[in-house]
Amino acid sequence: MxxxxxxxxxxxxxNWKYIIVILVLALLVxxxxxxxxxxxxxxxxxxxxxxxxxxENKETTLKKTGTGGQYNEFVYYxxxxxxxxxxxxSRPGSLGGNLLCFYPDDETKHLIxxxxxxxxxxxxxxxxxxxxxxxxxxxxxxxxxxxxxxxITAECIEGDATIKIYDYVVNLMQSEVVDTAKxxxxxxKEPYINQCE
Numbered sequence: 582m583x584x585x586x587x588x589x590x591x592x593x594x595x596n597w598k599y600i601i602v603i604l605v606l607a608l609l610v611x612x613x614x615x616x617x618x619x620x621x622x623x624x625x626x627x628x629x630x631x632x633x634x635x636x637e638n639k640e641t642t643l644k645k646t647g648t649g650g651q652y653n654e655f656v657y658y659x660x661x662x663x664x665x666x667x668x669x670x671s672r673p674g675s676l677g678g679n680l681l682c683f684y685p686d687d688e689t690k691h692l693i694x695x696x697x698x699x700x701x702x703x704x705x706x707x708x709x710x711x712x713x714x715x716x717x718x719x720x721x722x723x724x725x726x727x728x729x730x731x732x733i734t735a736e737c738i739e740g741d742a743t744i745k746i747y748d749y750v751v752n753l754m755q756s757e758v759v760d761t762a763k764x765x766x767x768x769x770k771e772p773y774i775n776q777c778e
Contacts, residue, residue: 639691643749652699656751661765664689664746668722668770669739669777672730679726681718682711682759683744693760699753710760713748718764724773732775740773 643658666685673679685693685708693708712718719726722742729735746762 641692641694643692643694645694645696652754654699654753656694656696656753658694658749658751659747660749661745661747662689662692662749663743663768664692665743666690666741667739667778668742668744668773669737670719670724670726671737671777672735673726675736677757679715680711680759681715681722681724682709683742683746683762684709694749694751696751699755704751704753710746710749710762713750713761713763721764721767722770722773729775735775737777738773738775739777740771742770743768 641658642662643660646657646659649655649657664683664685665688666683668681668683670681671678690708693710695704695706695708698704722740724738729738744764745766745768747765748763750761752758752760
């Protein structure tokens with residue numbers, strides 16, 4: 582055998598060693614992957630044996646009764662809901678001033694209707710509303726604007742309350758508008774303070 586033939590045979594032996602090492606590694610990795618997949622499948626089977634946790638309904642119980650306005654921007658709801666949160670009014674003459682409004686807390690804000698806007702997109706506005714009959718609502722809350730805002734340092738008032746509302750109206754216009762609701766009953770009411778968050 583010639584010298585070149587011996588060198589080629591020697592290189593072939595070396596190449597076979599690398600190929601065998603690669604095959605052994607591939608078998609080890611493949612076995613590990615198959616074992617992992619088997620365990621994952623067993624865990625998925627085990628998890629599927631647990632009963633499903635029921636998700637609490639987080640939608641309003643008010644029933645939509647119709648729409649109105651030039652662009653159907655008013656959406657009317659029937660029914661009553663009890664909400665907790667903050668009642669608030671800003672100084673007359675300021676932006677949004679002279680309107681007594683209510684901001685439900687995290688536990689009851691889902692009761693405020695939010696459907697779709699005028700363009701068919703989800704209505705993602707913050708849940709809040711102003712009272713339809715301001716004079717009656719302010720009287721029920723014991724709010725006298727002249728007396729309160731006589732103090733020039735009073736920019737706004739707010740307090741915690743739990744109330745029942747009805748005849749909710751969503752205003753979908755994209756401007757300085759508010760939703761409204763009628764106040765039916767006040768269950769709890771803390772005195773207001775002259776400072777708002």
